[in-house]
Amino acid sequence: MWRRLGALLCGPAQSTRLCTSLPKHYSSRPTSGGRATIFALSSGQGKCGVAVIRTSGPASGTAVLGLTTLRALPQPRVATLRLLQDPGSSEPLDKGLILWFPGPHSFTGEDCAEFHVHGGPAVVSAVLGALGSIPGLRPAEAGEFTKRAFQNGKLSLTEVEGLGDLIHAETEAQRRQALRQLQGELGQLCQGWGETLTTALAHLEAYIDFSEDDNLEEGVLEWVDRTVQGLREALLAHLQDARRGQRLRSGAHVVIAGPPNAGRRPVAIVSPEPGTTRDVVESAVDIGGFPALLSDTAGLRDSPDLVEQEGVRRAQDRLAQADVVLALLDATDLASASSRHFLETVVTPGGPSTPSRRILLVLNKTDLLPEGMKPRRPALPPHLLLSCKTEAGLEAVLASLKRELATVCGDPTTGPPILTRARHRHHLQSCCEALGRYEQSKARDLALAAEELRAARRHLGHLTGQTRADDVLDVIFRDFCIGK
Structure with a gap:
């Protein structure tokens, strides 16, 4: 029941996800050999004023020269108006803007190019077909541009997740939260925790190796204990957010x-x-x-x-x-x-x-x-x-x-960055548990206590992507759209 109230609260229909797909005749299988150059329609499908087609990889420059009459690559990051033509038949395809982004100063860290063409389906299909005819180019898979940006160190894993959330954000609060994560706030917080943990581990290992020498300052072990306890309290406080971010x-x-x-x-x-x-x-x-x-x-x-x-x-x-x-x-x-x-x-x-x-x-x-x-x-x-x-x-x-x-x-514009995924919570919780086991292990064996600090550091690394797990990466990137 309550349908009238439900209808009043719902208001207009919600927006749909911004996903695109390649024409059916393209194959998404990677080419054999070295790193292929990928291409895709990065703007939304359907009739529109302007469509953006992008490439990323070593043959991006070849793609620019192949589709134009240019003899040299255009000036980086400057829009250049040119006639686009089929590289095989020289048949005119469209007149549009070309932008050249040489690596590593690009979104993916590789050589990239963008073709801004008219948004009619026939024009888009013709340009995609022309790119597909150039050796070394293949259609991109979902999220592959962003995955390359992550692999080349342009984005951390939490920033990648923030980008995905920003693409799919449907409300103002979601947009603000996703933008904060894309700007790296959560990753920077975790990086600071990781650096603290690394310093504590280094001091503990030095104490284990050189405690019988006179070269160590007094109170090293006590400093490690205080540091670990303070870090654990900070993590527990961050976990006690009533799952607002999720x-x-x-x-x-x-x-x-x-x-x-x-x-x-x-x-x-x-x-x-x-x-x-x-x-x-x-x-x-x-x-x-x-x-x-x-x-x-x-x-x-x-x-x-x-x-x-x-x-x-x-x-x-x-x-x-x-x-x-x-x-x-x-x-x-x-x-x-x-x-x-x-x-x-x-x-x-x-x-x-x-x-x-x-x-x-x-x-x-x-x-x-x-x-x-x-x-x-x-x-x-x-x-x-x-x-x-x-x-x-x-x-x-x-x-x-x-x-x-x-x-x-919660308010996405104030306070520390919040945890938006169960994955974040799992790794922080596991890190806290490892720090708790450190307290239990240090009385028996300092080597075991050091191993618990290594385990805690690994969990923080998994959160930011510094320690990679391919199955986790597959889950994250499969929700991205083709062209992003």
């Missing part, structure tokens, strides 16, 4: 719940009969710049109907997973048994609510109350008044919901 990246879970017929349902089955809504309808929405997954659930009540029982069970499952609950009650029916039961079990303290779940109580159908009359029920928790029919009170509900989302997602 909610900001993926969307906070907002559940609309209440007894039957507390809302109005023009989107689904329209009926005054309670229990006609039996499933959960979900939609990704942008609420005040924050991403939210809005779950519209079945009315909560006891019912002999097996199908409705399943709908209620699913609604209760969503409640258990919710970050924010939009608790909806009928303002004209607050004294009913179903409303009292909902207030006692879901809204008021002592119910199934948890500290991580925030509840916003909304009284709907205020348009059915006599003019000037307020809902009658003593000791109601703080609440908002709303009419889904007239939309009176909707702005106040949205403003309150935005404040709740800002609390569970």
Whole structure:
């Protein structure tokens, strides 16, 4: 139920992911031999004013000369207007801008070129076909440009993830957070931790090797202990962020719940009969710049109907997973048994609510109350008044919901960089555990304690990409678009 409120909150349709693909006749298999030069359409597909086709690799200069009448490569990073032609037949293809980016001063660190052509499908297809006919060039795979930038040290792994998040950002808060990560804030923080850990490990190994000599200053081991303890406290503090970054990246879970017929349902089955809504309808929405997954659930009540029982069970499952609950009650029916039961079990303290779940109580159908009359029920928790029919009170509900989302997602513009992926949390947690084992091992064997510090440093390296794991890289880059 609650379809009217769900429709009001959802607003216009959300934007789609910016992905492109090559024409079907191209093969994505790498060429044999040395490092191939890749090419792809990097702007969106479909008719547009300008399309950008880019290359990266040692044959990029050959591609520029092959598609133009130029005898020498153009001046770096200066747009040059030229007629593009087929390298085999010299047939004119289009007139467009060419930009030349010699490595290592390019996005990928390799020689790169860009062809800015008219965005008609026939023009794009012809230019891609011409590039494919040049020896040493092949179509790029998804995320391959960014992968080469990472492999050539132009981006850290956390910056790569920030770039991917920026491409797919659909709300203002997601854009701001992704931009901070792309600018390297999380990577720089982890790099600082890694340098501290490396220094502590170096001092510990020096103590192990030379503790019997007179060349070491006093208090070396105590300094290592203090450093490790301080680093562990810093990591634990960073982990205690209530997973705000992951909610900001993926969307906070907002559940609309209440007894039957507390809302109005023009989107689904329209009926005054309670229990006609039996499933959960979900939609990704942008609420005040924050991403939210809005779950519209079945009315909560006891019912002999097996199908409705399943709908209620699913609604209760969503409640258990919710970050924010939009608790909806009928303002004209607050004294009913179903409303009292909902207030006692879901809204008021002592119910199934948890500290991580925030509840916003909304009284709907205020348009059915006599003019000037307020809902009658003593000791109601703080609440908002709303009419889904007239939309009176909707702005106040949205403003309150935005404040709740800002609390569970955090402010992406302030404070230290936040963890946006489960991968980040896993490696920081594993690093903390290794530092904890250092405390336990140092009393038995300093060599074992040093090994725990090495393990902690490896986990930080995995987080930033300094220690590579190919399976992790495959997961990260497969979500990128072709051409990026």
